[in-house]
Amino acid sequence: MSRLADQPQAPDTSLEDIEIELFVRALKLRHGYDFTQYAPASLKRRVLQLVHAQGIDTVSALTTRVLHEQDFLPVVLEGLSVPVSEMFRDPDVFLALREQVFPVLASYPQINIWQAGCAHGQEVYSLAILLEEAGLYDRTQIYATDFNESALRHAQEGIYPSREAQLWSRNYLAAGGSHTLADYYSARYELIKLDQRLRRNVIFANHNLVTDEVFCEAHLVLCRNVLIYFSDPLQDRTLALFRDSLVRGGFLCLGTRESLDFAPSASDFKPVDAARRIYRLGPRNAVKE
Amino acid sequence: MATPQAIVIGCSAGGLTALEHLFARLDATLSQPIAVCCHTGSSTVDLLCELLARHATLPVEEARERTPMRGGVIYVAPSGYHLLVETSRRFALSVDQRVSFARPSIDVLFESAAEAWRDGLIGVLLTGANSDGADGLLRIRERGGLAIVQDPVDAESPAMPTAALERAGADHCLPLADIAPLINRLCL
Numbered sequence: 001m002s003r004l005a006d007q008p009q010a011p012d013t014s015l016e017d018i019e020i021e022l023f024v025r026a027l028k029l030r031h032g033y034d035f036t037q038y039a040p041a042s043l044k045r046r047v048l049q050l051v052h053a054q055g056i057d058t059v060s061a062l063t064t065r066v067l068h069e070q071d072f073l074p075v076v077l078e079g080l081s082v083p084v085s086e087m088f089r090d091p092d093v094f095l096a097l098r099e100q101v102f103p104v105l106a107s108y109p110q111i112n113i114w115q116a117g118c119a120h121g122q123e124v125y126s127l128a129i130l131l132e133e134a135g136l137y138d139r140t141q142i143y144a145t146d147f148n149e150s151a152l153r154h155a156q157e158g159i160y161p162s163r164e165a166q167l168w169s170r171n172y173l174a175a176g177g178s179h180t181l182a183d184y185y186s187a188r189y190e191l192i193k194l195d196q197r198l199r200r201n202v203i204f205a206n207h208n209l210v211t212d213e214v215f216c217e218a219h220l221v222l223c224r225n226v227l228i229y230f231s232d233p234l235q236d237r238t239l240a241l242f243r244d245s246l247v248r249g250g251f252l253c254l255g256t257r258e259s260l261d262f263a264p265s266a267s268d269f270k271p272v273d274a275a276r277r278i279y280r281l282g283p284r285n286a287v288k289e
Numbered sequence: 290m291a292t293p294q295a296i297v298i299g300c301s302a303g304g305l306t307a308l309e310h311l312f313a314r315l316d317a318t319l320s321q322p323i324a325v326c327c328h329t330g331s332s333t334v335d336l337l338c339e340l341l342a343r344h345a346t347l348p349v350e351e352a353r354e355r356t357p358m359r360g361g362v363i364y365v366a367p368s369g370y371h372l373l374v375e376t377s378r379r380f381a382l383s384v385d386q387r388v389s390f391a392r393p394s395i396d397v398l399f400e401s402a403a404e405a406w407r408d409g410l411i412g413v414l415l416t417g418a419n420s421d422g423a424d425g426l427l428r429i430r431e432r433g434g435l436a437i438v439q440d441p442v443d444a445e446s447p448a449m450p451t452a453a454l455e456r457a458g459a460d461h462c463l464p465l466a467d468i469a470p471l472i473n474r475l476c477l
Contacts, residue, residue: 014404041373041401042383082385225384228354257367257382259354
């Protein structure tokens with residue numbers, strides 16, 4: 001909107017946005033967690049929700065607590081990561097993995113899969129079940145990573161509200177599951193607990209996509225609906241990290257509504273199933289040093 | 290308000306019929322981008338886009354992550370994701386918790402668009418069965434934008450416009466038939 005020349009030159013940034021910028025800076029300086037490259041609109045919502053949930057009035061009050069209360073950090077990280085998912089979310093993606101990706105994975109003597117941003121672990125268990133049913137799980141290592149410690153603990157426990165079970169069971173069948181989901185969990189009170197045997201080849205580890213580097217050589221990287229929270233440069237950096245972590249011909253699976261239009265590193269990946277955002281790393285000649 | 294630069298629209302129950310009516314009557318030369326959040330309950334909005342495109346005077350497409358909003362295009366929020374507008378006027382998606390039991394949530398679209406367009410935004414709330422959109426419309430008004438609410442008496446489901454009127458009020462409260470002519474007048 002055009003501003004008349006004789007009006008005072010009020011800065012275009014709202015007070016709330018200034019406070020959020022200071023909060024993000026405090027978090028980085030005090031604790032080393034860098035949210036400066038997160039997509040601003042979602043981050044703002046999460047910060048404001050955190051303010052609301054803490055029963056305080058301003059983002060500045062949140063910043064004060066971040067600076068002065070060491071115990072407050074986990075609360076903030078939990079609030080800023082808001083891990084929401086379900087088992088076999090977008091069942092057709094899991095079906096496509098089973099039909100188009102697993103046959104290639106089956107040709108490797110040892111299979112490494114990196115689930116990046118595993119949140120509460122629903123997709124880790126989904127994947128483990130599919131691999132088990134495909135007869136591949138015993139030679140698979142899944143690295144399930146997240147920057148949020150409490151989410152990792154939750155993922156490790158594999159305990160979820162039983163009200164989710166009905167939807168997840170439907171998803172499981174739509175994903176081509178060959179038993180019933182109930183075979184893989186026990187229900188008690190209002191909770192279901194996933195079979196601990198599914199965890200036998202999973203390593204849960206803290207890894208921050210913003211700051212950490214390559215740690216494994218993967219045949220498949222799953223990272224669904226994580227990059228949607230990242231700015232273009234961070235999305236691109238993360239795709240490059242996936243590229244460098246994948247073996248030649250390795251697979252990448254993203255969320256079904258993610259766009260790679262603004263990420264130069266995406267050119268290293270060739271679509272296998274574009275609608276389901278399953279890609280394969282092309283030959284190394286495309287990779288710059 | 291300033292000359293409108295963008296339009297956001299929210300609806301739920303009865304929304305398809307209302308949107309069809311509205312989009313058939315918008316001026317084909319409108320240069321503002323239009324973003325729509327309609328609760329559908331289905332897993333994709335392919336069909337919704339197709340049905341809307343049948344009678345709409347402007348092109349209809351699903352909003353894509355990171356894509357800049359182009360003028361004269363109607364963007365529909367994808368199923369299962371919140372649709373947000375960055376201050377760069379590009380779309381963003383999130384899978385954060387449902388808001389008012391909805392994802393996409395009208396509040397999320399409206400609140401982010403209010404920050405992006407400030408007094409250049411028109412918010413339109415139509416028929417619907419819950420109170421989603423009321424907080425968002427309030428934010429739009431607080432930022433100097435303009436609020437249009439379908440008259441609850443005229444709406445197939447009055448709950449949503451009623452809740453919005455109570456929470457946010459409106460600059461215009463009128464029957465569906467009068468909303469497209471008003472938008473055309475404000476925007477041309």
